[in-house]
Amino acid sequence: MPYNLHFAVLFSLDFFSHSVLPVNVKLLLLTTSMEMFWLDELEFEIRKVVLDNAVKYEGKPNVKSVMGALLGSQADLRQRAKEVKEIVSKVVKDVEKMTLEAQRSELSDIAPELLEPEAKVESESKELPELPNVDTWQKVVMRLAPFPSGPLHIGNARMVVLNDYYVKRYEGELILVFDDTIGSVEKQVETEAFDMIPEGLEYLG
Structure with missing residues (x-):
């Protein structure tokens, strides 16, 4: 669990444990708070992927490509694919308004590891064999x-x-x-x- 989300959950638990609200209301408020924290963290992670996609493709992020990367690497998001796609679409629209330089700068701030150049591997161009018969x-x-x-x-x-x-x-x-x-x-x-x-x-x- 990310540090800020972990801190927020602990704060909520402490607050609700000392509250005089009925138990069912406490549970409802706590569940709602945790869902909001989760959505905030999800949008932050999505923004990283969108920015990375935009930088790789000349400042033009692609919703389908981002969805494929997210759902392919985080299987638990598949059950909420529709909701995830709505957030992705919103973030893509926001990132599209930025210049390529601004996209690269923000990505460098929030996920610099994604900007590290990949090692170039020199290889000979080889033709695949013919199909038999x-x-x-x-x-x-x-x-x-x-x-x-x-x-x-x-x-x-x-x-x-x-x-x-x-x-x-x-x-x-x-x-x-x-x-x-x-x-x-x-x-x-x-x-x-x-x-x-x-x-x-x-x-x-």
Whole structure:
């Protein structure tokens, strides 16, 4: 728990414990206070991600990209995806009004670690191998079959890039199939994923 949120919760607990209000009112007020503190902290974390996204893309943050980063790294937010998206949209509109220099400056103040330059890795350009017996096929058809439990993750993205390479190389076709047969109690279908996954594919190009 962030320090300021931790302090606020402790303060609230101390205040309500010494209050003469009825217990049910105390609980309601405490729950409301903690929710407000949580939303404030969430918006602060979202602002970091939005600023980072804006700096990386010439000052133009993208709601879909930010949502993918948030829900991909914090699975607990998926249950409140609609609420999170509203906050993201609000922050994106605010950050869009800033210059790239102002975005970079604020990001440097609140999350300087995100501005650290990535180490450059020199690598040779290598061509992927041809598909076996491709000359005997009528058409190259590739398939992406993610489980609809959230937005595309890095494993999905890797497969998309690989399949897309061969589809373009052989003028083929890429088919999206939602595989909702492999779920479990811990991994359930999220209805929002049926929109998030196509949006993620569109963003990847």
